[in-house]
Amino acid sequence: MHICVLFFCGSRKARPNRRMCDNFMRPLLVQHARCLGNSTDDGKEQPPMSEVQATIVKAVSGHRRKVDVTKDYTERNFVTPVRAMSDYLLKPSDLEGLRMVKRRSPYEDAPPLTVYLRRDVETKALEVWGSYEGLQKEHEKRRREEQKYRESMSNVKSILKEYQRAERASQEAKRREQILQGSGRVVHTAVVINGLNFAFKSIAWLYTGSHSMFAEAIHSLSDTCNQLLLAFGIHKSIQQANPDHPYGYHNMRYVSSLISGVGVFFFGAGLAWYHGIKGLLHPEQLESLYWAFFILGGSLISEGGTFLVAFNELKRGARREKMTMLEYVRRSRDPSVNVVLLEDMAAVLGVTVAAACMGLATHLGDPMYDAIGSLIIGTLLGSVAAFIVYSNSVALVGRSIPFDAMQQINKELENDVMIRAIHDVKATDMGNYVVRYKAEIDIDGRELTRSYLDTQDMELLLEEVMNIETIEQLEAFMLKHGENIVDLLGAQVDRIESNLKKRHPEVRHVDLEVL
Template sequence: MAFLAYEPILAFRSSLTPRNVYRLVSLHDRVVSARCSDAIALLRQNATNQRRFFSATTKDDLRSGDSSQRTKRSAKTHFYRGNTYISSARAQNDYLLGVGDLEDLRKYSVRSAYEEEGILDKMYRLSDVQARSLLVWGSQEALNRELERRKFDMEEDERRRKQLSALIGHLKKSVKDQSKKEVHLEVFGHEKERLSFFSGSAKIVTYAILSNAAVTMFKLAAWLYSGSSSMLAEAIHSFVDMLNQGLLAIGIANSIRKPDPDHPYGFSRVQYVYALVSGVGIFFLGAGASLYHGIHGLWHPPHLQSLQLALVVLGGSAIVEIGTLLAAIVQVRASAHSAGMTFREYVRFGRDPSAVAVLLEDSAAVVGVAIAGLCLSLATYQGHIVYDSIGSICIGSLLGCVAAFLIRRNMDFLVGRTIDSAKLRRIIEILENDVMVRSVHDVKAVDLGANTIRFKAEIDFDGREVARSHVSKLNLDSILAEVQTFTTVAEMEHFLLNHGERVIDVLGLEVDRIERNIKKSNPECRHVDLEIL
């Protein structure tokens, strides 16, 4: 059986002679060529038919003109609006239909994306609204004209309202500027009164400059006669004090300048700048030079002469320095009493850097004179020159400590130091006790110097109380009658916009009133910034 299955295959293999193979290939080529010819002929026939069809269509279009093209374009721009719905407010605003015009139109329940699930809005079909607007207004052109007219009237009303608002704002700004000027004069007075505001500090600084100038000359003369390092350190000390107090005088003169556009908060902090420079001068010139001469005297002891004359000069200097120190103590004590602070607290945190600087410099001067007198006495009666150099080193160390304290103190004020916590609590209580204020947040109060405080807070106002303040000034019966006459949404919108603007004006007046209360209770709060949450 297997042999019989393979028999046809063997017969086919025996027939595959070269001549038979050539015949088979030729037959295959003829079949493929015939099929390709038939396909090409069919394609040519289809192309001819398409040319004829498009030629006929073009002739028909030329005969009928552009009507078919317009039909095609209109068909392309046609929109299906059978499932488009609009609200009642939009129907009244965009198509100028009244509530009565919409009563007999069919309403559809449409799900809203802005409401909770399961709640449906009542809407109108857009095509029904458009048909009803054409019925009410007669034509689309009449509706468009009315829409344009109302738009123009609204823009004119808005333009007049903005002009009126700008005028009212200008008047409010003028009144507020005048009130600020009155408060400014009340606190600081006119230019002469402003100068007298610093009369205490200015007098102390002037007296210190004159006394240190005289003492410097006497100490230099005593050093030239005696050659004492302690006397030279005291002369340098007095000379540096004179220069530093000159800087304090310049700071006082500049701090009372009026604010300008480049410096809206004034120049009160200039005092701290010059006081800081004064502290740096004491540190480098006074302390540095005294330490240098003291250390140099240890390695190269000077030859001392006329020590009795040096002691006499130191005694006279001590009398002058003590007088200046007492005047500075009186001034600082008075300033501390007016600020409600103790003497020690005012020295550390007081706002008058000039009086405090004079106090500390004169205190160091008196102590330095005592150190110099003690060291000269020891050098005179024990015959050890090293005491004189030790006195110079001690005076330099004393000046370094005073300079470091002044630098630290004035740096804190320049960076921005907060006011006393008790005073800050009193200001916050004024805000919290006001009926318009719901809560107070982010309170900041910075001392600007020269009895000037900048206060800032974020206020959460009670909206109901603000609105009640506005409503209390209105005749509610007349407003109710006016509202009942409204027939369109535009009239209601205009009414609400007007009263909303008046509520904002009331809020601004309440902010001004609270600021005046703060400034009245705390005259040094010249800059009050209240932000509405």
């Protein structure tokens, strides 16, 4: 009896009642000492009672195993059914007797995953295939069979070719419809008009020999080439994301606009400057300018028409984004339409400059004015190209969304009951009206625990606590509910991300990291 009492009072469970144990043990120890005496059979003196008690307590105190994060540990790793069948070559019937666990799915709006313990799957695989070597041999065998199967599928592919062609035609029709809307419609209109202008201006230049007319012809040619490049960028940017490009091709519009700006600068402005300098060094008398003025007048009307189309599209976009027109253009929210607008604006001004300089050269009889007009048009093209290159370079580097929009998102997150604070916020405009939002969030542990307790039967939970008698039972209790709380944390983060995307459709990618 004395030994049982000593063991109880030396255990961790009795530490909260240490005073009661001391009062209870003291007379027992005294009685025990009187029975045995203060000395052993060999005459040696026993240690004091306090030392005996301390020694007993120290001897029976328990210690739980600590977690060593430096070691590899796969005992609790999970394997999905697909991986169990692909990596371990198990059949669905082989998995029926294994322990199943429901885990939260990593995919948005997907049901929970059914997973198995990795050690159970490996044990079953060894049972089925005999050894790891047998499993590897089966893998090699199936790879060879799969290769033969792929070769035999060539006939089946030819049968399905008609169906694939019809499906592709349907997708292309939808894509064309999307391209022809908005910025795609603006770019295609500009391509047609600038192509016609280039043809007519080239004929006028060959007929008159005017340097200003040559600069305008080169201007229209560069605009046509650049807008074809913009059309390719729009076509590429609407492609769906794939494993090689998980965030899609949204930035292709900025890439094509950047290349377009570089082309305008070196090809358009460069040739205009070259021809203007050549005209200054070797002036030639102009001839037959009647048709040149007529073509410039038609070009002014057509360029003005495409300018108005681009202007109206940008105006609608600015209204949709709740921005001023100037801010919308400066931030290059729609880079393709921006380029068309700026190029057409430069074209309208260039046609005006060319007509004025050709008129002065004819009226005063001095061809130097015509060469000066070519230099002015080149400078105009260079200025537009510099702005296009700068605005698209800033967008490609990774530009933040407007401050007010980011503050609105931050405010909505901070108003959530589970979030105490947010830090290190990065909201990046990825193009095509797609935003990526990243933030570090400080989760309120108390509210998270309350949310978990709302799903539990408190009376049953209390009964579980009252039945805890050993350290092992306490550890099992904590592991069970601790794992459930971690799962709830992931579910709450998913809820916050989903609500954020619903309120802000432009936010397609949300990365919330828990501090």
